[in-house]
Structures are given as structure tokens and as C-alpha cells.
Amino acid sequence: ETGVTQSPTHLIKTRGQQVTLRCSSQSGHNTVSWYQQALGQGPQFIFQYYREEENGRGNFPPRFSGLQFPNYSSELNVNALELDDSALYLCASISDPRNANEQFFGPGTRLTVL
């Protein structure tokens, strides 16, 4: 069973640009969550997708959007990048959204906005 993968590993963008981050979930997992982790902070929940539908959203503006595909992989899109969007973005592949021990995190994408 392959683990959760995220791409790219690192990314540098400038203010105002748009970015797309990708996450491949584990086989059989139909739910994906995305988190933003700023330097020195814990992760903050952005949103969750279940079977291609958004299934919960944290306190993030609409310029943070997502997609989940039929194979349950997912994208996080951020428009009009701001300096404060610089962070580690984590996705979690989930076999049972009710249980913490059924969530498997990827290694993250480190985004730097200049």
C-alpha cells in the first residue's frame, strides 16, 4: 500500500500569483483533508473533500479552493497569493473521517510567497 504523496515538495511564488498543490491519497481512501501550517504554528484545517464534494471548511477565504477527482486524489488552489500564505500545506488521506487514527498525512508542500 503506497503512502500519501504530495507535489511539488517546494514552491516559490510571488504575490498575486495563483498556485495548485496536489495530493494523491492512499488506495481505498475516499476522503481528503487539507491543512495550512505556518512556521511555528500547528496545522489549521482548510477544508475536507468526501467523494468529490466539499465536506467541511475552516476559516479560510474563498480564494482557497479545492477539487477531488474520481480516483480521490485532490488539488488545493490558492488565488491572489499573499505573503501570509507562505506555509507548509499538508493533506491527509482518510479511510474513516470519524477517527483520528485513520488519517494519514503526506509530507507536505512548502510554499514560499515573495
Add this chain to the structure above:
Amino acid sequence: AQKITQTQPGMFVQEKEAVTLDCTYDTSDQSYGLFWYKQPSSGEMIFLIYQGSYDEQNATEGRYSLNFQKARKSANLVISASQLGDSAMYFCAMRDPRSGGSYIPTFGRGTSLIVHP
């Protein structure tokens, strides 16, 4: 609103000794769950242990145990017999009740643990 507080930005421990990482929480809910995660330098979050608010016994998972003191609203992680591989960031988290049946955590700011040989 929920809040998780981890007051120790950094902790140091000698290999093979035990260490306690502090976590206090604030919630008005009667039913809640508390979790600990480990985040190595590679970035991924690794689930360690879970304690439900109605669980009477402290949770244990191998070398990890959770010292749950409900009246004091604390959920400290105890790592026994520390190993060099335990060096990492450790996060305390609580289930957000607004998420209904789904597990959506609120995380603390984390504690950096360094294990010395």
C-alpha cells in the same frame, strides 16, 4: 470556541529517560476527544494516541501514555524510555465538535523535543 495550549516551546531529555509534554485545553463541550501527533523534520503528522472525554482510564500506546486530568483540563503526553528517533515536534489536538461526525482537529502550537544521547 476551543483552545489548545502547549506552553513548552522546547524540551530536552536524555536518551532512555521519560519526558512529559504539557497540554491544556479549553472547551465548553461535555463530549470531546484529545489527540497527540508527532511531526518529524520530514513534515508528515503521525498520530500517536487518543483520549476520549468519557474514558475513565488514561490511554496508552506502547511507550506513549496520556495523563488525562479532566478537572484540570490537561492532557499531558508521557514518553517513556526516550529514543533518539523521538526527536520531533509534538502537537496536542482536540476534535472540533462543529464537524459533526467527522474528525477535524484544532491543534496547539507544538513542543519541540530533542533527545540527547
